[in-house]
Amino acid sequence: MQSYLASVEQDRRRQFRRILALSALAHGLLVLFYAVGPRPHRQLLLPAVVQVDLVAAPATRAHRRPVTPKPVRVKPVPPKPKPALPKPVPPKPKPALVKPAKVVLPEKPTAVPKATAKPAPEPAHAADESESYEEMLAKLRKEEGEPAHEAAPNAEAKTSAAPAGIPTPIPAQTRVWMARAKMYVTRAWILQPGFRTLPLEAEVQVRLGPSGKVLGIEVTRGSGNPWFDESVERAIRKASPLPAPPEADVWTFVFRPGDLL
């Protein structure tokens, strides 16, 4: 009997030890699984980071979004970049980043490692320049006593011979007249189709009377093609009288067909 009881007790202890060992093993495996096992949330973090930027997206969808290669395409800003790193390092997400709440990327957009690798984007620089240019222009206008000029000089102004690279602002009245004069001459200019694809250009100076009548034409820069230059002169003469110019004087016309075959 005693021996039976002793054997039962031994069996119980053995069973207990086995269960204990199994339990310990299971716990150990569980700890190991959490420590080194696959972490789907690590990848989920990247889209979550992006979602911080996408204001319109509902917050709840961020957690439900499946793990896809999409986040990689979106060029996510690496979470918690280390400013001390000399080179841009591929994003190394850390366990701490698992919590989306800690990701507050929009606050530090300049701390992106890529920014250190590449020069500052051009638009920002250009914007600064244009700002300073506008300021400079405003100062000049102020000095000249001119009223503020909102409209920028039009395309024709680029062809004007303005000194020192600063385009002279064209009065609105002149700009309107130039557009009308251009229309008159364009309508009168007949050019054979074969010349439209050639790199021909001619400049003529036209003396206009107060009523817009053409008083004289001088080809100051010929195209090298006499038939082209003749067509230019013909156009000016046929367009006469042009609309009354703001100033009865010599005006320059540049003829440059822009067609390609």
Next chain:
Amino acid sequence: MKAGRAGCPTLLLAMLLSAVGSSAADKPAILIDQPSDKAFRIALQRFASDPSAERAAGEIHQSLVAGLDFSGLFQRVPEAAFLGPVQSPSLDAAPGFNCARWSQIGSDALLQGEVHVEAQEVRVKFRVLDVARGCRFLVGKRYRGKPDDLRRMGKAMADDIVGAFTGQRGVADTEIAFVSDRSGSREIFVMDADGENLRAATHNHSINAFPDWAPDGEAIVYTSYRYRNRPWLFLLTRGTRSPGRILRRLDGKGPIYRGVLDPSGHRIALVRSVSGQAEIFTARRDGSHSKRLTRNWSIDVSPTWSPDGRRIAFVSDRTGSPQVYVMHADGSAVRRLTFDGSYNTGPAWSPDGRWIAYETRVNAQFDLWLVDPEGRTNVPLVTHRRSDEQPSWAPDSRMLAFSSSRRGSKDIYVIGLGDRKVRRLTHEGDNTAPTWGPYRR
């Protein structure tokens, strides 16, 4: 003291000129970059003539109008709009007319002329005044001919007027050779560039193909099966009825499928069969100095000379599909030109050297495209749901003739490079292989 007197007006003049210059320089230039799509408006006064020459004057006038229309560059001012006389004054008389009467009706140019018929000779004089530039004299000529030449006189006049306005003579007075089966067999025909004055060049009841003009326009080289029922080249000289077989020194060296004369007219680029493969050769007209240019196991056909005679464009399937290539006239420096499309054939080099027209297969039919000789620019020219094939350039490089099946049967059409206006020239039978001749003497 003298120096001071002389210097004073010089100084004043310099100051005046600088003032004018600076005033123009201070103003912005007005850029004109888009010409209008209008045609030159020309007023044609009726030719002054004796009562005996009225019929001739009317025929020349009609032909002149047709020639100007063909150019696509002119629009005639209707006589009803004239403020001046409809009849031209004698050209020997003093001008004494009011230019404003012609400029007020929107005319760019005014044509005046007179016709005289003496015995069997017709004499025509004309002049064109540049109305837009103060009725300045633009062009004037005299023609002499037989009463049969009235149509040609009118067209030559139209071509001269086109040349005066554009710097490049018109092509109304040129000819187009082509192949037609309208007589029951495939024969060579020739017509004027506007489709009129059709006549047969061959009548041998055999198969005739690929006509090509000699550079002087006095002969046509073509392929015919009339000799031993095998393809060979023949030369038909203007004014003779029996064509001569050429390249006799190449007898017994395989059939010759096609020949194209170089711009000098002395050499011919040939397509000859070598071991069953078509290869390109050059030779003199008698077959001497034969030189093989292509040497491979593919088919090389359709040679076309550059206007300077230094290069040849051709078609080869060496890469698996027919494509256009270009090489030096000695066969060196072969370079592929076309890369778009799987079937590009029929190259034709423009007389001004700027373009090579070719046909490209799209959805089982052909369109015409242009590629520049360096292969940098490749642009469509004629696209239609039916086939457009076998382009050939007019001598002014402003128009092309081609064969098209857009109306069912194959016909010859011409197209202007600028206005892209298509005109049909033939209306009977199947008509193919148009070849535009050079300027006539």
